[in-house]
Amino acid sequence: MLKIKKLGVLLDTTDLGFENEGVFNPAVILEEGAIHLFYRAVRSGNYSSIGYCLLDKPDSVRKRHTKPLLFPEHTYESQGMEDPRITKVEDTFYMTYTAYDKINAAGAIATSTDLKKFEKKGVITPQFTYREYKHFVECSPGLNEKYFFHYKIFKEHGLGPEVAGKLKIWDKNLMFFPKKINGNFALLHRIHPGIQIVYFDRFEDLTHEFWKDYFMSLEKHIVMDPKLYYESSHIGGGCPPIETKEGWLLIYHAAQDTPQGFKYHASAALLDLNDPQIEITRLKTPLISPTLKWEKEGIVNNIIFPSGAIVHNDYLYIYYGAADQRVGVASIKLNELLNQLKQD
Template identity: 55%
Template sequence: MDNFAAIKTLFEDTSRLVDVKKEGILLESTILGFESLGVFNPAAIRVGSDVHLFYRAVREGNFSTIGYCRLDGPLQIAQRNTMPILIPQHPYESQGMEDPRIVNIDGTYYLTYTAYDGANALGALATSTDLVKFHKMGIIVPEIDFKRFRDLVECGCVVNPKYFREHQDYAIRGLMRPNLRMWDKNIVFFPDRINGKLAFLHRIRPGIQIVFADEVPATLTHEFWVDYLLCFSDHIVMEPRYAHESSYIGAGCPPIATDRGWLLIYHGVEDSPDGYRYHACAALLDKENPKKELARLSRPLFSPEFEWERVGVVNNVVFPTGTALFGDRLYIYYGAADCRVAVASVNIQQLLAALSAPHASA
């Protein structure tokens, strides 16, 4: 990639250095109507030597579709479509398809995204066998209002009161209406079945939760979700712990299977004097029981640093959504300031060593 800026930063977590290389901007908006306002938050999957990117493309009016780009290797653009590969077709996604992620499970590609109808932002699924034609499977998270969510959750164990903060905020601001649902986003599948079941992470603020299901969406009935929410605390994988996660956290890239556990690159949102500040973070989950957090870095893996990460449609955002591994080099594709697609890279063995060190929290 000619003129592709390579910027190196050092991240220090107590006594160990994790060398994060900011590779720079990969994709920006174009004059094409569907992506004239911004391109960011891409799903990424490596197939052979290619990396397939499915990115959020935004036009005027904050209307999102999914664009497509193919890379030769981790950084070289080989193909970029001039039309969206996926567009809204159903009422539940009438205002846009946002923030996709993708994995391959048993020969089927699972592409998850946030379906937005102008009021509700809920996780949805589309599947493919060829990365060209996708079959939409619909919403795969509970479609439930704030009051019902609270009524069910409070029947179980006590949870962080922040889980009810959005409900309170909407009520105070007079925004409650009959069709408003509890927002449930950042749907990220594990790339392998775990104990025979499909597994995915999702995010009801402020933590990250996990779902196990025989099949998706068939298993995810109304009765399934009622039982799930009655035992909501049992399904929480991670919650905010550090200053850079002071507001909430959310799943970022699909988990990566390693000999030390599932490597999860996620985002942490900090309440700062200038508003929200989004960071890329790293954690390790148990291989057999990913409900169990083994470790997480006590500082961000990387943060908004350069102008193209600090200034944009939404300032101070690095939002990781996809990875590709080439040798020991893990390439992390992320949205920068809700405007552009950028890339950072790290030696995966160095990162795993930092997560396995005594100072990494569990």
């Protein structure tokens, strides 16, 4: 039995205008002994920006900014910058986030060299309509039928020509591997219901034609699809992969479809170091589930959404959104988790 310790609420809402409705789904990075945490801050009306705080210990806040570090400035993110992740690749920090414009949820990126000033690079995920997406992925054999789920939902519910013409495929949960693999950037992303990987040399390579070819052979890019009882709806990347002696450790979220609605868990998997598309193992049971009142009750109930993790003094600290309202943190001995994964 894994001994994971929940360390409580790290951040909660404040009276400040930019975070009076929720603070959750944080990115975290350990750099030169300092722990930097970037979190989704939501104000009334579901408008999201990125807040910042500095930790003095993995479960203790030293300094918290009273203004957002990043906020929506462009049309593609007009309703919010959601669910950041951050990774350092070589000398650059890459912050990925979901850019939301009230209709579309796309993967966007901002870069920094000092974790203070970020330069937005825009949306990097494909901008296909769901009709185009369906035509492309129909060329990819053996896909889980849930890859057509959103297309069927939108078609059946008839969104109307104005919305339907603007609606693009939702591509979320972007996160970089912390080093290049075979000379290329490696990026995890989530097209419902699984986790996929894309390799590229330069951001300029991510063209319409690139993504068209990618989706026509989508089955070749899948890292993990849902298969266990607690993944009965879908899964998605959680925390950027961590390199260990046993493989890439991936903390991910899993949505379980229950009679009471979705229940989100955090779980763990190991991917091959040289070829992360090879799944070595995943936990048979969830790593973290919503059991405490502040995890079970909030803006959206029964949500554990991991989005950042660090290794500190042989412990893995996992930072997660709880009930879409607050930030929690949990810890576990890294070796214990790796040993359990090997057993599973």
